[in-house]
Amino acid sequence: MKNWFKKAASVVLVTTILAGCSLGGKEEISNTPQALKVMYYDEGSFFQEYGMLFSTLYPNIDISVVSTQSIYRNNTGENGEEVDYEKAKQDLIDKEKPDIVMIEMNEYEKMAQEGKFIDLESYIAKDKFDTAGLVPGMVDYMKQLGGGQLYGLPSGFNSQVLFYNKTLFDKFNIPYPTDSMTWSEVIQLARQFPTDGTKEDRIYGLKAGYSGSLSELAQMMANSEGLSYVNPATKTMTINSAGWKNAVQTAYDAIKSETLYFDEQNNMGWSGDYNDYLLRNPFTSNRVAMTIDGSYYIRQMKEAAEYYSKEEGKIVKDWDIVTIPVSPQMPDQSTSTGYNNIFAITKESTNADAAWKFIAYISSEEHARVKSKLTYNNGFSIHTKYIKDEEGHNYEAFYKLKPAKPTIDYNEMNKLPKQFGMMYSYMEEEFKAVQDGNKSVEEALAALHTKGEELLAQESMTDEELNKLWEERNADQVKQMQEAAGETVIVE
Known part of the structure; x- marks a missing residue:
């Protein structure tokens, strides 16, 4: 399969890359054959997302993929015991000895502090790798997780933001939301919208959650505050605290205000087409003033606007975004932001220089530029230059907040x-x-x-x-x- 994907790279992507990719003399492509072993989900998705581009530029670096799919196929071991996925992954690393591993944030922190990876800073200094254009705070945060050293670089990130309908805010003379508002402040904004009218036709201040249960909304708010209900390491309960009391009370007051819209309210049977499905989102159809969602929702709004372009006022048109609600104690962090697909070089790698060449390329502005033209991006690019919007929306809100460390291990x-x-x-x-x-x-x-x-x-x-x-x-x-x-x- 690997060879098939490499051939596909030459046929499908070579035109795109040669037309838009100039190495500018910064890279020297060695003619010496080299081999890299990369641990990833599976071979196919790796070559589609990264390997096809890299192999086209570096044909003498032969990449093989160690798939981690086998670890997650069964929930129980041979003797019926629960699978320890952390141990299973480490056993696979010990057996296959990959040069590069792709891991997520919780794995990165633990393995980095256990000394499993090679520090990348010497390579960055040697190659004068430019980090200035990367998502603000990302490198510092990766160093923080690594105990002071930079052991890996993400290839993308995902986050949620608060969308707001400027037309509705203007109609009721309510000030727009701003970055770094707290949940209480967002709820106060939402409560300024009228609550009269039927459930099917009225305006709601905020779409939040699915069921409308206090438990769901309170836990969502507590999570944004960095609150956990238990400390598993010490086996002690932490739910009976002032922070939890405030989160539950804020959620209770919000529900009782009847200004919130919950997805469960849209539970009528649906048998329409995709465009009807898009219209069912109350923010899209101008019935909700604010909603929390990810970047994919922008595409859905644009698709709805194109389909219903001849029906004036049917689809939200004048909208913008700000950061998701934050905790007063963590105003620059969000539990909805996460760096994904972190690549690190293992301590036992026998080809660390080639491994760095791979990480440097997929973390480069050049790679971000080429990938921005393709349709299978893995989240946002880590280069802010390619997180942009021609219509002037506040896309900075997507990367303004750094990830908050998980509240629970x-x-x-x-x-x-x-x-x-x-x-x-x-x-x-x-x-x-x-x-x-x-x-x-x-x-x-x-x-x-x-x-x-x-x-x-x-x-x-x-x-x-x-x-x-x-x-x-x-x-x-x-x-x-x-x-x-x-x-x-x-x-x-």
């Missing part, structure tokens, strides 16, 4: 008793009691703290025991709903 979470995973269900239950007016926020958080400590103190259940516990809990919930509805409860 999921490797540590996996070490907790299996039944602790039921906390999500208990949170739904307790926060619903608040939403229904049957409990105060303080009472719900105290109850969750107690229940969490109880689960943390237990030995981990077997799968059979856990399934039985879930069945009993589901039966209790059905009984409670029947009693609340005045139905006859049948006891089996």
Whole structure:
């Protein structure tokens, strides 16, 4: 397959690259055959995303791909035990000894600090690799994760932003949102829009979440504040705090204001075509003043505008973006921003110079320029020059915030008793009691703290025991709903 993709590179992309790619004498293409082994998801996607371009420019560097797909094919091991994916990936690295590994942010931090990679800064200095045009703060953040050294470079990033409909803000004489607003400030803006009219036709201030449940919205706000409900490393509950109280109260007040639109409200049966589907988004159809979404949504708005171009006022036209709501304690960070596909050179690499040549190319402005013409970009480019909009929208909002470190270490979470995973269900239950007016926020958080400590103190259940516990809990919930509805409860 590798050879097929390399041939495809010559046929399909050589014209694009030769027409638009000038190395300007900065690179010397060696005639000495070299070999690189790269660990990636799978061979096909690697060559489509990176290898085809690189192999066309560097035909004497032969790349082979170590696929990680086999690690994730099964949820259990040979003896029925749960798969330790971290160990499985490390075993694959030890066996195959790749020169380059593609990893995500949580893996990068751990492996970098364990000394698994080669520091890239000497290569950057030697080649005078220009980092000035990269996403602001990215290199510093990668150094922070690496304990002070730069061990890898991302090939892209993804983020969410707050879209707003300028026409609706102007119509009701409400000031536009700005970068780095908090959730409370965004909610206050949303509450300035009128709440009269039917659910199908009225204007909403903000589209947020799916179900309209307090649990969903409170957890979303708490996550943006960098709050976790548990410290898995110390096995202690952290949910009964002032930060959580503020997040739950803010979410509660927002829901009660009736200014929020939830996706569940658009649950009517749909059998139309793709254009009808695009119109179902209430921001697209001028019914919501603000919404949180990613860059792909811009394409959807443009597609809708093209299809409904003859119907004036049907599709949002005058819009812009600002950063997603932030925490006052972390005004320059966002949990919705993440650098992806980080490439690093392993300590055991026998061809580190060629490995750096690969990383330098896919991190270069030249590569970003060529990829900007193709349709399969992996998120945004790390070069801000190619994050642009001809219509003048505030695209800086996509990269203005740096990633916030994850609030929970999921490797540590996996070490907790299996039944602790039921906390999500208990949170739904307790926060619903608040939403229904049957409990105060303080009472719900105290109850969750107690229940969490109880689960943390237990030995981990077997799968059979856990399934039985879930069945009993589901039966209790059905009984409670029947009693609340005045139905006859049948006891089996």
